[in-house]
Amino acid sequence: MRHMQLRGHGHHWQLLPILCIGLLAVLPAGSLTVPQGRSVASAQTSRPAVASRAAPATTPELALRLQALLGQHSLLAADFMRGRIRGDEDFAQAANAALGKNTDAMGQLMGDLFGDATAKKFAPLWAEHIVELFTYAGGLADQDDDVRAEAREELIEYEQDLAGFFVDEAHGRLTTAAANRAMRMHVDHLLMQADAYAAKDYPTADRILRESYEHTYDLGATIADALLPAKEAAALQAPTWRLRSRLGKLLAEHVVLVEDVTRAAVTNTADFTAAGQSVNGNTRDLAAAMDILFGATAAKDFQSLWAYYVEQVVAYASGSAAGDATRRERARANLHDFEGRMAAFLESVTGKRLGSSSLANAFLVHDQMLLRHVDAFAGKDYGTAHQIAYETYEQMFDLARQLADAFGATVAARLPVGGPQTGYGGMADAVGRR
Amino acid sequence: MRAYPRIGLLAGVAVLLTALLTGAQPAADPAPLAPAPAAPPPLVADTFRSARTYPQVAAPLRLRIPALRVNSALQRLGLQADGTVAVPKRPDVAGWYEAGPRPGQDGPAVILGHVDSRAGPGIFFDLVRLPRGAVIEVDRADGSTATFRVTRVSRVAKTRFPTDLVYAPTLEPTLRLVTCGGSFDESRRSYRDNVIAFASLA
Numbered sequence: 001m002r003h004m005q006l007r008g009h010g011h012h013w014q015l016l017p018i019l020c021i022g023l024l025a026v027l028p029a030g031s032l033t034v035p036q037g038r039s040v041a042s043a044q045t046s047r048p049a050v051a052s053r054a055a056p057a058t059t060p061e062l063a064l065r066l067q068a069l070l071g072q073h074s075l076l077a078a079d080f081m082r083g084r085i086r087g088d089e090d091f092a093q094a095a096n097a098a099l100g101k102n103t104d105a106m107g108q109l110m111g112d113l114f115g116d117a118t119a120k121k122f123a124p125l126w127a128e129h130i131v132e133l134f135t136y137a138g139g140l141a142d143q144d145d146d147v148r149a150e151a152r153e154e155l156i157e158y159e160q161d162l163a164g165f166f167v168d169e170a171h172g173r174l175t176t177a178a179a180n181r182a183m184r185m186h187v188d189h190l191l192m193q194a195d196a197y198a199a200k201d202y203p204t205a206d207r208i209l210r211e212s213y214e215h216t217y218d219l220g221a222t223i224a225d226a227l228l229p230a231k232e233a234a235a236l237q238a239p240t241w242r243l244r245s246r247l248g249k250l251l252a253e254h255v256v257l258v259e260d261v262t263r264a265a266v267t268n269t270a271d272f273t274a275a276g277q278s279v280n281g282n283t284r285d286l287a288a289a290m291d292i293l294f295g296a297t298a299a300k301d302f303q304s305l306w307a308y309y310v311e312q313v314v315a316y317a318s319g320s321a322a323g324d325a326t327r328r329e330r331a332r333a334n335l336h337d338f339e340g341r342m343a344a345f346l347e348s349v350t351g352k353r354l355g356s357s358s359l360a361n362a363f364l365v366h367d368q369m370l371l372r373h374v375d376a377f378a379g380k381d382y383g384t385a386h387q388i389a390y391e392t393y394e395q396m397f398d399l400a401r402q403l404a405d406a407f408g409a410t411v412a413a414r415l416p417v418g419g420p421q422t423g424y425g426g427m428a429d430a431v432g433r434r
Numbered sequence: 435m436r437a438y439p440r441i442g443l444l445a446g447v448a449v450l451l452t453a454l455l456t457g458a459q460p461a462a463d464p465a466p467l468a469p470a471p472a473a474p475p476p477l478v479a480d481t482f483r484s485a486r487t488y489p490q491v492a493a494p495l496r497l498r499i500p501a502l503r504v505n506s507a508l509q510r511l512g513l514q515a516d517g518t519v520a521v522p523k524r525p526d527v528a529g530w531y532e533a534g535p536r537p538g539q540d541g542p543a544v545i546l547g548h549v550d551s552r553a554g555p556g557i558f559f560d561l562v563r564l565p566r567g568a569v570i571e572v573d574r575a576d577g578s579t580a581t582f583r584v585t586r587v588s589r590v591a592k593t594r595f596p597t598d599l600v601y602a603p604t605l606e607p608t609l610r611l612v613t614c615g616g617s618f619d620e621s622r623r624s625y626r627d628n629v630i631a632f633a634s635l636a
Contacts, residue, residue: 239602246540246605265479272478280485287488289605292541299488307484318479411603416519416531419595419628420546423614424525427550427559431625432617434562 059232060241062113067220067245068252068397069106072390074190074216075256076102077130078209079386081137081194094382098390099130114227118169125165129158133190140198152191159183166223174226182222185215202274206260210253210278217249243408248400250289254282255396258313259373259389265317266378279310293407294349305345309338313370320378332371339363346403351413353406362399369395491539492576497528501568502560504528508572511546519544525551528558528611531601537572538580538635540605545572549614549625558613562587562629570609570633582609582633589615589629600630607635 076099083092103126111119132155139147163179170179189212196205225233235241257279264272283306291299312334319327343359369392376385423431498505509529511520522529528547535541548556570582590596600610609632616627 239598239604242604242606243602250605261479261482265477265482268475268477268479270478272482276482283485284488287485289540291488292535292539292605293603296490303486303488307486310484311482314479314482318477318482321477321479322474408603412598414533415597415601416513417517417597419590419592420519420521420612421614421624422521422546422558422612422628423549423556423618423625424552425550425618425620425623425625426552427555428618428625431549431559431615434615 059113059228060235062109063221063224063236064245064248065109066113066224067217068248069102069109070220071213071217071249071252072102072393073099073106074186074212075209077133077190078193078212081133081190082197084134084137085141085194085198087141090380091382094386097383098386101390103127103130113224114169121165125158125162129155129162132158136191137194140194155187156184159187166226170226182219186219189215200270202271203277206274206278210281213253214249221245240405240408244401244404247289247404247407248397250282250286251396251400252393254286255392257282258310258370259392261314262317262370262374263377265314266321266374268321283307283310293411298349301345305338305342309335309342312338316371317374320374335367336364339367350406350410353409354403366392366395366399491536492574492578494530494537494572494574496573497545498571498573499564499568501564504557506557508545519546521546522548525556534601537609538574538607540607541603542601542608542610544600544610544612546612556613558611561611561613561631562589562615564631569636570611572609581636583636584631584633587629587631589627591627595628609633
């Protein structure tokens with residue numbers, strides 16, 4: 001096994017502090033602690049109406065968490081790389097700390113899902129590819145093509161190592177070609193979005209980032225399906241699980257994209273338009289999902305409410321950029337109005353399987369987290385901003401799970417019963433012999 | 435992950451330089467006017483509008499399964515009073531369950547067809563023989579075609595019909611073709627099993 005390589009290019013000395021954080025972050029679980037031992041959310045918000053669950057216990061729940069952490073990894077890695085490309089070391093450090101937390105959680109989860117021996121082999125392989133991603137971003141920032149090329153080469157090798165690791169652990173249920181393709185795509189996405197970002201081609205950078213998130217999120221299911229015992233993996237085909245997975249992906253992506261667009265709103269930068277297009281893409285996807293579940297009329301009502309909500313969050317960030325407290329407070333009040341209306345809508349479409357008061361409270365907590373993220377980011381407290389973002393992402397998965405279960409139950413109640421009578425018996429002899 | 439051009443800082447520097455340069459020039463007027471403060475840059479976020487539409491998927495019109503030489507118009511099917519799904523009126527025409535997703539939407543679209551009539555084979559007579567990987571095409575009202583590939587074909591007792599696996603929403607673009615199979619129960623005038631072909635968007 002190779003060891004992590006820290007390149008000695010003289011003009012990269014300034015990367016050292018951040019790399020040190022990165023290395024600390026990828027040490028075994030427990031090495032990275034939350035400042036002051038308490039979360040930002042628990043310190044500043046009331047108890048969520050949709051209570052955070054204890055550590056997930058069942059295998060399907062752990063597989064969902066693997067998807068969530070892998071998707072989050074791709075987004076935090078992009079954050080980290082983009083901060084480095086901009087030369088914004090404070091931001092990059094904060095993103096790196098969040099990435100380390102994600103890596104810790106992933107290492108622990110691999111142990112919970114597949115055993116400690118597997119987790120032990122996984123951790124260093126995963127850590128090495130993160131270091132090379134950072135090196136690549138440094139090459140972009142410094143316009144050093146040699147560093148980029150070398151990092152790309154190393155990354156490809158690390159990804160092949162990771163692919164080989166997954167193939168070995170799958171014991172014949174994952175082909176080398178499929179594993180290589182999946183891991184290579186992960187690297188390609190992250191490098192291509194970084195290239196586009198460095199070239200200020202923000203629409204391309206953000207489009208690829210959405211693809212990257214989707215790919216890595218789905219990779220979680222592929223890995224779980226291949227590495228879990230067949231009987232446990234079968235649970236991942238259950239419609240209930242798949243609905244949780246898909247809705248969780250859409251809603252968690254929303255969290256990240258809306259945070260992203262508010263950051264661009266606060267800084268009033270040229271990448272705002274692309275970020276706005278990305279969050280609009282997610283809004284369309286969510287509306288399309290509501291169409292499938294509840295029909296076009298309900299989907300239209302949902303999108304109207306959701307669109308208003310996103311606009312208010314952006315308005316709050318814009319008010320922050322303008323230093324206009326009145327605008328911020330107006331946006332906050334409008335969000336409160338949204339929370340009640342969306343809660344009533346969801347209570348109605350689910351036939352009261354979801355209660356509007358607890359839903360309104362859950363949306364209130366969610367909105368408060370988004371606004372505090374804006375405040376922290378506007379104050380250049382990137383560590384707090386990333387920590388809030390991390391917790392908002394996780395909170396949304398809790399909410400998504402409850403929504404998915406209520407949505408699924410609502411739709412199930414109106415599905416056809418029994419098997420259809422699609423034969424009259426004229427060919428019974430032939431049909432019966434098959 | 436956004437870019438942060440130091441617009442404010444640059445504006446401040448520009449004002450300062452202007453002031454310094456102005457001060458460095460020979461005074462033409464003993465009481466020069468102070469430079470006008472730079473206007474704040476417009477806020478790009480003020481132009482933001484959320485998306486209020488989403489792509490619609492057109493209704494299916496025709497089913498084609500080259501491997502089975504199937505090429506059929508699609509009848510629209512709903513629910514019957516007893517909660518069972520309606521079936522196509524003609525044995526040689528397939529039907530789409532219109533209360534479910536449209537083929538190509540992110541959910542399980544369901545198409546039913548008869549295995550036989552009272553006198554001969556129906557549109558899905560050979561469904562049980564559809565091989566894995568076989569192509570299924572569904573032409574839609576907007577001229578587009580959704581293409582699927584068969585992932586598996588299974589036969590199940592009607593008493594244990596897997597409603598969840600066939601109809602339950604997953605937010606994944608899939609297709610299920612359903613017909614009858616197994617032995618024929620003469621007393622009930624009904625086949626005992628159903629044959630289900632599962633397919634994913636190609």
